[in-house]
Amino acid sequence: MKLLRRIFIPLILLAITVIFLYYQTPSGQVVTIDIYYTNDIHGRIFARKNKKYGPTGGMAALKSFLNLATTPYLLLDAGDIFQGTPEGDLTGGAALIDLMNLVGYDAAEVGNHDLDQGIKNLASICQRAKFPLLGANLVSDKNQQLLPFLSPWTIKEIKGIKIGIIGLITSRLKEVVLPSAIRGLSARRELDYAQKYIKELQPKVDLIILLTHVGIERNRQPTTEDDKFLADNLPEVAAIIGGHSHTYLKNGWRSGRTGVLVCQTGAQLQTVGKLTLYLDKKTKKLLKSRTRVYWLNVNEYGEDEIIKARAAYYKKLVGGQLDRVIGSAAIELRRKSDGESLLGDWQTDLMRKFTGAEVAFQNSGGIREDLRAGEITYRDIYQVSPFNNTVVLIKLSGRQIKEVLEQSVSGSAGFLQVSGLKFSYDVRRTVGERVTEIVVGNKPLDYNRTYLVATNNFVAEGGDNYPQFKNASAKKDTGILLRDIEIEEIRRHSPIKARLEGRIKKLDTRE
Structure with missing residues (x-):
């Protein structure tokens, strides 16, 4: 016990001295x-x-x-x-x-x-x-x-x-x-x-x-x-x-x-x-x-x-303000989790219109509600786009766009809505080789060319299992909410409407 006291008492005194000197200034x-x-x-x-x-x-x-x-x-x-x-x-x-x-x-x-x-x-x-x-x-x-x-x-x-x-x-x-x-x-x-x-x-x-x-x-x-x-x-x-x-x-x-x-x-x-x-x-x-x-x-x-x-x-x-009318829809814009949808077409078109991008992608899981025909309120838009997703610009090569589309139809990632391109795919083919044709604008996809692509910040960071976006070298977040772009479009261009254009074609598995 005496030995312990001889050891610990000096240590305690030393610690007190160090603390004192640490806080003591000249x-x-x-x-x-x-x-x-x-x-x-x-x-x-x-x-x-x-x-x-x-x-x-x-x-x-x-x-x-x-x-x-x-x-x-x-x-x-x-x-x-x-x-x-x-x-x-x-x-x-x-x-x-x-x-x-x-x-x-x-x-x-x-x-x-x-x-x-x-x-x-x-x-x-x-x-x-x-x-x-x-x-x-x-x-x-x-x-x-x-x-x-x-x-x-x-x-x-x-x-x-x-x-x-x-x-x-x-x-x-x-x-x-x-x-x-x-x-x-x-x-x-x-x-x-x-x-x-x-x-x-x-x-x-x-x-x-x-x-x-x-x-x-x-x-x-x-x-x-x-x-x-x-x-x-x-x-x-x-x-x-x-x-x-x-x-x-x-x-x-x-x-x-x-x-x-x-x-x-x-x-x-x-x-x-x-x-x-x-x-x-x-x-x-x-x-x-x-x-x-x-x-x-x-x-x-x-x-x-x-x-x-x-x-x-x-x-x-x-609660009452959420029910204020901001515009209207000529038809019901429905969403779809495994194919082209009216609401997906409308949202991705807005991304391209706002940014000037050649191609746009939106994850189907980010579209949470259908947009009914008739009057549209703030509440409707918050329910369609409840996440505070911003629009991001990314540069991708044609080859990377092909990889993204293959990922979209592979079943291992969230299905993407698209704008600015059309493509066909065949689920009977091997994963990674299902996309059979891609057209950007009116031209076939050029694997060696760089394209300006718009998407939301969730996908841009690799969300829904898209590493191609996360690993892209050129990326710019506009900081603008997709929801705000939707509200502005509805205010200016009601009644809004869209039509299916055959952007995504799933080949008949019975053929």
Whole structure:
């Protein structure tokens, strides 16, 4: 026992000394700043089923989680607030802003989808918000001035520390928003505007946070200008809280060049992040930073009753709005899971019309309801296209298109609806050799030529067992929802109609 004491007591004393020295700075005490953050909420105000955690996420769970905090904190959001649910879309974002006011957000960056309903709608939700919405690099094409209802930055003080928060949106804005929604508006290069406002803020604050809707590119190149690029090139900032790419960074990503921490929670308010900054209390210099993302498990954290009741009010409110008529269909457009369908033809034609692609593919499983003849409501379109699928452009060779079609008729993948091409197949033949003829436009498929192809982001990432799309080298997500394109088409061209054109011909197995 004496021997154990001789060993362990010095070890314990050593550990205490190390901890003390770790937190002790030349000038004295350390002050900690907690910043909670969300991104890409996309209108998800309610908890949803999670296989691992049970009911998870939503505004009421977020507020209940924050109620456990014992010290002052900031709460920030990195954009794409309301698009994606009836409660968000049909209130023009008002439901989300009202709930964010109640939860207690301190600032938010504008995301590309926050502009889906136009500049006037964005101005309206900015006026409604009790917290500043930011957009330092979002400018008018006419005079290069910032939008009057957005702020480039804001300053928040907590525990005697002044924190400058600069908001940035992706400079690829015109690639990921319907052009009609942002006519006369541009997003400038993120690094340039970050440097501009860092210089402006530095004399006013103790530290600077970037709140960005820029994202982290999956297939990064050394020249890719995303949040990691900003972190590598802006040692002046304490951290970057980002969104847009729906990247789940449980403990963040730290630049090996500058030490700047990049944070992101994933998407759809299933999680919340907590960034903790450690500063020298006297000099107010940043000593270290760390972050962690928490799952908003309702069984563990509960749901705030006030927020829950307010969310329920909006659910009831939009029930009537979902039944608003937006147009009509001349005939019933039915879906089909193993052959050409009217609804599949209509959807894929819209993809080509919107993107200018030569060929379009849509997985039959992504079409969830038939579209009945007569009046069409928002509810009808949400039921046809309930997933928040965006339209993606991909370059495929003729040989790859042949492989895709073989996969479609093999029985081992989801059957694809098509536009821009016609093909025949014979199920009596060996798998991989069933497609007998392919015509693109009016010409036979050229195996050696590259074609511009449109599809949805689910298929583009290899969904329904299509590795050809996932492995394609040239890929561009427009960020535009297929559902929004459908709504716009119905509004402009009712009554809509389609006819079967014999795009997919299954040879008679009795022959």
